[in-house]
Amino acid sequence: MKQFTTFLKKEFAHVLRDRKTLLILFGMPIMQILIFGFALTNEVKNSKIIVVDYAKDMASQNIITKIEASRYFEIEKAMMSAKEIEASFQQGIIKMAVVFPPDFNKDLLHQSTAQIQVIADASDPNTANTLTNYVSSIVQDYQRDLDKTSLLPYRIEPQTRMLYNPQLKGVHNFVPGVIALVLMLVCVMMTAVSIVREKEMGTMEILLVSPFKPIMVMVSKAIPYLILSLINVTTILLLSVFVLRVPVNGSIFLLFAESTLFIITCLTLGIFISVKTNSQQVAMLISLMGMLLPTILFSGFMFPIENMPKALQIFSNVVPAKWFYIIVRDIMIKGVGLSEIWKETLVLIGITLFLMAVSLKNFKIRLE
Amino acid sequence: MKDTVIKTDKLTKRFGDFIAANEISFEVYRGEIFGFLGANGAGKTTAMRMLCGLSAPSSGKAIIAGFDVYKQTEMIKRNIGYMSQKFSLYDDLTVLENIHFFGGIYGLTDKQLEMKSKALIERLGLQQEAKKLVASLPLGWKQKLSFSVAVLHDPKIVFLDEPTGGVDPVTRRQFWDLIYDAADRGVTVFVTTHYMDEAEYCHRISIMVDGRIEALDTPKGLKQAFQVQSMDEVFYTLARGAKRGD
Amino acid sequence: MDAVVVQDLIKIYGKDDVRAVDNVSFSVKPGELFGLIGPDGAGKTSIFRMLTTLLLPDGGSATVDGYDIVKDYKYIRNTVGYMPGRFSLYQDLTIEENLTFFATVFGTSIEENYHLIKDIYVQIERFKDRRAGKLSGGMKQKLALCCALIHKPTVLFLDEPTTGVDPVSRKEFWEMLKRLKQEGITIVVSTPYMDEATMCDRIALIQSGKILSIERPEVIVNAYADQLYAVKADHMYSLLKALNRFDHTINSYAYGEYAHASFRGPATEHEVVEFLTSQGLANIEMHRIAPTIEDCFIKLLKNS
Numbered sequence: 001m002k003q004f005t006t007f008l009k010k011e012f013a014h015v016l017r018d019r020k021t022l023l024i025l026f027g028m029p030i031m032q033i034l035i036f037g038f039a040l041t042n043e044v045k046n047s048k049i050i051v052v053d054y055a056k057d058m059a060s061q062n063i064i065t066k067i068e069a070s071r072y073f074e075i076e077k078a079m080m081s082a083k084e085i086e087a088s089f090q091q092g093i094i095k096m097a098v099v100f101p102p103d104f105n106k107d108l109l110h111q112s113t114a115q116i117q118v119i120a121d122a123s124d125p126n127t128a129n130t131l132t133n134y135v136s137s138i139v140q141d142y143q144r145d146l147d148k149t150s151l152l153p154y155r156i157e158p159q160t161r162m163l164y165n166p167q168l169k170g171v172h173n174f175v176p177g178v179i180a181l182v183l184m185l186v187c188v189m190m191t192a193v194s195i196v197r198e199k200e201m202g203t204m205e206i207l208l209v210s211p212f213k214p215i216m217v218m219v220s221k222a223i224p225y226l227i228l229s230l231i232n233v234t235t236i237l238l239l240s241v242f243v244l245r246v247p248v249n250g251s252i253f254l255l256f257a258e259s260t261l262f263i264i265t266c267l268t269l270g271i272f273i274s275v276k277t278n279s280q281q282v283a284m285l286i287s288l289m290g291m292l293l294p295t296i297l298f299s300g301f302m303f304p305i306e307n308m309p310k311a312l313q314i315f316s317n318v319v320p321a322k323w324f325y326i327i328v329r330d331i332m333i334k335g336v337g338l339s340e341i342w343k344e345t346l347v348l349i350g351i352t353l354f355l356m357a358v359s360l361k362n363f364k365i366r367l368e
Numbered sequence: 369m370k371d372t373v374i375k376t377d378k379l380t381k382r383f384g385d386f387i388a389a390n391e392i393s394f395e396v397y398r399g400e401i402f403g404f405l406g407a408n409g410a411g412k413t414t415a416m417r418m419l420c421g422l423s424a425p426s427s428g429k430a431i432i433a434g435f436d437v438y439k440q441t442e443m444i445k446r447n448i449g450y451m452s453q454k455f456s457l458y459d460d461l462t463v464l465e466n467i468h469f470f471g472g473i474y475g476l477t478d479k480q481l482e483m484k485s486k487a488l489i490e491r492l493g494l495q496q497e498a499k500k501l502v503a504s505l506p507l508g509w510k511q512k513l514s515f516s517v518a519v520l521h522d523p524k525i526v527f528l529d530e531p532t533g534g535v536d537p538v539t540r541r542q543f544w545d546l547i548y549d550a551a552d553r554g555v556t557v558f559v560t561t562h563y564m565d566e567a568e569y570c571h572r573i574s575i576m577v578d579g580r581i582e583a584l585d586t587p588k589g590l591k592q593a594f595q596v597q598s599m600d601e602v603f604y605t606l607a608r609g610a611k612r613g614d
Numbered sequence: 615m616d617a618v619v620v621q622d623l624i625k626i627y628g629k630d631d632v633r634a635v636d637n638v639s640f641s642v643k644p645g646e647l648f649g650l651i652g653p654d655g656a657g658k659t660s661i662f663r664m665l666t667t668l669l670l671p672d673g674g675s676a677t678v679d680g681y682d683i684v685k686d687y688k689y690i691r692n693t694v695g696y697m698p699g700r701f702s703l704y705q706d707l708t709i710e711e712n713l714t715f716f717a718t719v720f721g722t723s724i725e726e727n728y729h730l731i732k733d734i735y736v737q738i739e740r741f742k743d744r745r746a747g748k749l750s751g752g753m754k755q756k757l758a759l760c761c762a763l764i765h766k767p768t769v770l771f772l773d774e775p776t777t778g779v780d781p782v783s784r785k786e787f788w789e790m791l792k793r794l795k796q797e798g799i800t801i802v803v804s805t806p807y808m809d810e811a812t813m814c815d816r817i818a819l820i821q822s823g824k825i826l827s828i829e830r831p832e833v834i835v836n837a838y839a840d841q842l843y844a845v846k847a848d849h850m851y852s853l854l855k856a857l858n859r860f861d862h863t864i865n866s867y868a869y870g871e872y873a874h875a876s877f878r879g880p881a882t883e884h885e886v887v888e889f890l891t892s893q894g895l896a897n898i899e900m901h902r903i904a905p906t907i908e909d910c911f912i913k914l915l916k917n918s
Contacts, residue, residue, distance in 0.1 A: 006718035010707065017706045017745075202702030206761070209666045209696040210719045211688070365687070367668045407780040408751040504630075507654045534777060534806045536653030536821060537908050538915045541867045548851040562780055563807075565908075568870035569850065587871055599870070600781060607782040 003212070007220035014194065015224040025190070029182045029232045033239045036174045047095035047127055048074045052085065055104035059114070059142075066138050067098070089121050096120045096131045108146075113155040122162035130245075132160050175240040176328035177301030179233060179259065180321040183266055184295045186229050189287040191270030194221050196283040205367065214363040222267040229263045230256070249335030255328065258341075261348055262324040268355040269320070275362045295321040323347050371398035373524055373556045374419065379428035379437075381414050388414040390579035391428065396572075398524075401547060401557045403567045406576030407607040412560050413529070415576070419558070420527055421445055433524040446474070449518035452529035456514030459503035463494055466502055467517055474521035488516050508539030512546060519550050526550065528559040532566065544569055564600040575603060577610050615680055617769050617800040618642040618665065624673030625660045625823075634660045636823035637674070642769075642802055642816075647795050649814035650804040651907070657823040658804040659699060662773045665802070666696045679768050692720070695767030695799075699774040701754050705747030709738055709757055712746055713764060720765030730797060731760040734790055752783040759790065763799075770794070772803040776810065788813045808908035819911050826914040831907055838905040838913065840864055840876035843883070847895040856893040860886065865916060874909060 016022065051067065053060050068075050080088070080097075088094045099117040101107075108114040118135050120128035136158050146154045195217070198204040207217070233256065240246040248255065269291065277283045296302055298316035305316050316322050323344040330336045338345070374396035381389040389411045396402045406412045417423040419432055421441030430437040433447040457466045467485040476484065489498050492512055502510060511531055519526050528547075532540045544566070547557050559570065567573050567587060574584040583590055583606060587599055594602045618641060625635035635657040642648040650658045663669040665678055667687035675682065681689040703712045713735075717724050728735075738753050738760075746757060755775060762770060772791075776784040788810065791801055803814070811817045812831045819826040819834070827834055845866075847853040853873055857866035862881035866873055877886060887898050905913075 003718055003721065006715055010704065010711070010715050013707055013711065014704070201705070202698055202700045203704060205668060205698045206696060206702050206716070207719070208668055209691050209694065210716070210765075211692045211721070212719050366670060367663060407782055408778075530778070534654035536656075536806075536915065537808060537912050538867075539653070541912075544868060545854070548854070552851060562778070564781060565870040569868055603781055604785065607780065610782070
């Protein structure tokens with residue numbers, strides 16, 4: 001045990017004393033979230049919205065006044081046909097259209113329920129989301145006002161339609177993607193390099209001529225990065241919730257548990273690379289080309305796997321990030337529990353155990 | 369009248385508060401084998417870098433092969449050769465490719481290269497190995513080859529940084545034969561070494577201690593001045609007082 | 615029982631079947647200071663790595679402390695101390711942290727074996743909070759020796775500890791080794807510096823993977839068959855060339871301020887001087903000398 005804590009202390013010293021790398025490791029997730037976030041988010045402020053009021057009654061006028069009151073968007077009233085609206089979307093003139101059907105007020109009064117059509121250009125999912133959320137909240141506001149004066153509850157239903165990108169791929173989806181990417185980068189590359197560095201520096205030579213246990217080296221190398229990565233996951237989640245307004249719908253605890261599992265998968269992958277290579281450069285290249293690229297390509301977060309050729313679809317199954325991506329997306333966005341994702345979790349556990357066994361078996365107890 | 373090829377006057381290099389080379393002044397003459405000795409960290413490498421035009425002095429003057437170390441570093445590099453134990457040749461090129469590459473850097477024409485590489489390979493007896501990778505040569509041969517490459521362009525001065533470290537005694541002497549031969553042709557040889565018997569082969573020796581040149585004379589003169597039998601003792605007497613390591 | 619026994623050890627590298635170590639045999643007695651003397655590429659490091667169980671031999675066998683280097687590698691790793699040729703400590707850890715780390719890896723503590731390293735450690739102790747990467751060459755070497763000693767090894771393997779180190783530090787280092795020997799530790803050390811051979815109890819001269827001679831240094835020197843002369847003249851390079859041309863020269867080469875030379879029987883000192891004078895040399899000085907290890911090595915190399 002004493003030996004293990006000594007190893008651990010040494011590893012922490014290596015990690016903490018390399019200030020530059022540490023800065024990159026902590027800065028990277030923040031950079032990535034911001035880059036992805038802003039690349040996908042246009043200025044919401046300058047978005048042009050048209051309001052098409054077929055009803056022209058009291059209720060619709062009231063809501064329109066409320067929308068206009070924000071002066072946050074550029075709002076134009078126009079009478080457009082469905083075709084004209086679509087044309088404006090296609091030309092990129094407008095970002096959202098709010099359509100009040102005829103008899104809006106009548107429906108509301110007689111049936112206690114009325115509908116508003118909210119159509120947004122979801123090719124920029126982040127903006128579309130913000131805009132529709134904004135309109136929905138105004139409508140809800142109005143509904144609450146009405147409810148105060150009446151005994152009957154009213155229901156105004158905004159019918160949201162996302163044009164061009166109905167699943168809103170983007171903002172919600174890239175956060176799980178970034179988590180997978182960052183964990184992959186930090187865990188695989190850093191552990192891969194850290195054991196190889198001992199080979200390059202010659203310290204492995206001395207360690208080998210001592211009664212140390214390979215498993216001890218591996219575990220102690222992994223722990224600092226496990227902690228570091230958990231901090232990174234926290235940073236990413238905080239940023240996505242508070243800056244990008246992407247909520248975590250499922251259990252936070254489950255999310256962290258699954259992240260820990262994936263981190264361990266990545267760490268074993270890194271250790272596997274490091275026992276197989278002899279120079280830091282090679283280890284770095286393999287982790288970048290062999291690990292990071294498949295993560296981006298085959299995790300499904302940038303390119304939909306369904307559209308790939310069959311062979312690549314099958315290949316994507318061995319990319320751990322794919323499974324993790326599904327897990328995080330389902331927890332964060334769909335808000336599901338373990339019962340829905342146990343299969344993916346099992347696959348990850350399987351990959352991890354396999355890699356661990358192979359790394360331990362391949363750890364060289366001699367030089368060469 | 370001796371032909372001076374290196375002349376320094378209070379040459380100094382500071383790194384912050386640390387004075388790596390402290391007002392070193394000396395002269396080296398044409399065709400001379402000049403031994404530049406000192407303990408690890410005495411400032412030899414720093415001084416040598418300044419003389420090769422690789423690092424600008426903090427103060428003082430130095431003229432190398434007739435050129436100023438501040439302004440004419442390009443001209444200095446053209447007129448010197450350099451060889452160190454650590455980097456000399458490309459392991460993954462053949463003997464011939466190395467010769468052509470380094471000759472090419474110094475602007476030798478194809479004809480000159482052809483002639484010189486042939487002569488060089490013959491002199492070193494490397495006919496069999498000319499097309500082999502340098503990596504496959506024994507260390508001693510590599511060192512001899514890299515010295516020959518360093519003087520291929522007939523430089524006025526050749527700087528050798530611990531050229532014989534780890535080489536066997538016979539090869540070491542063959543290496544010194546090459547040095548003598550070059551000096552005979554008028555090339556000035558500026559050499560650092562940790563072998564004290566090699567210090568004896570030099571015409572004159574300087575010994576650096578803590579950034580200063582503490583002694584400079586012929587081997588014989590130094591031994592007389594310190595009233596000892598060997599260079600080893602001279603070095604030991606001087607370097608024992610050193611305060612800093614590298 | 616001998617501390618180290620090496621029997622016909624062979625190590626082959628690469629596809630060209632280069633024999634880096636070629637049928638090497640020797641043994642080291644407990645408490646002995648044994649030197650492997652030879653140039654770079656002679657096979658010293660390969661031998662060390664096989665004895666420290668880092669490499670598997672391609673032939674032959676060896677034991678350290680009675681343990682087989684292949685079968686019992688775990689025992690050997692527990693008992694020996696090893697200092698590789700290149701500085702191999704953690705550069706980003708301090709002196710004290712490095713030492714503590716290696717002590718714990720071997721399941722011991724600095725205090726337990728402090729007496730062993732005390733003499734060396736006090737010289738670097740005031741820098742104990744400095745990172746190893748920032749130490750001077752001499753200090754690094756001392757720290758590395760401390761780390762190799764901290765678990766009180768029975769056999770200490772030092773691979774070229776003095777390479778690239780200046781003569782003063784080298785002398786200090788050998789004095790440290792002499793003191794360690796008195797503690798009863800068997801030391802196997804390699805060096806390319808011939809002048810260090812006399813510091814060892816016994817030496818093996820090695821070249822191109824083969825051992826040329828194993829003996830006590832004085833025995834090797836006494837076995838030198840020819841009469842060796844030191845010759846000096848006004849011009850060294852001409853002297854060397856002239857000696858080479860002389861018919862009766864067996865061997866001649868530069869050696870410090872003199873040229874060392876041996877001559878075939880009939881040539882007298884007088885004849886040599888006469889010949890050199892005829893070659894245009896002046897101020898000729900010549901006297902008999904006892905050979906050094908380096909002279910012996912040169913002779914062995916030329917014979918082989």
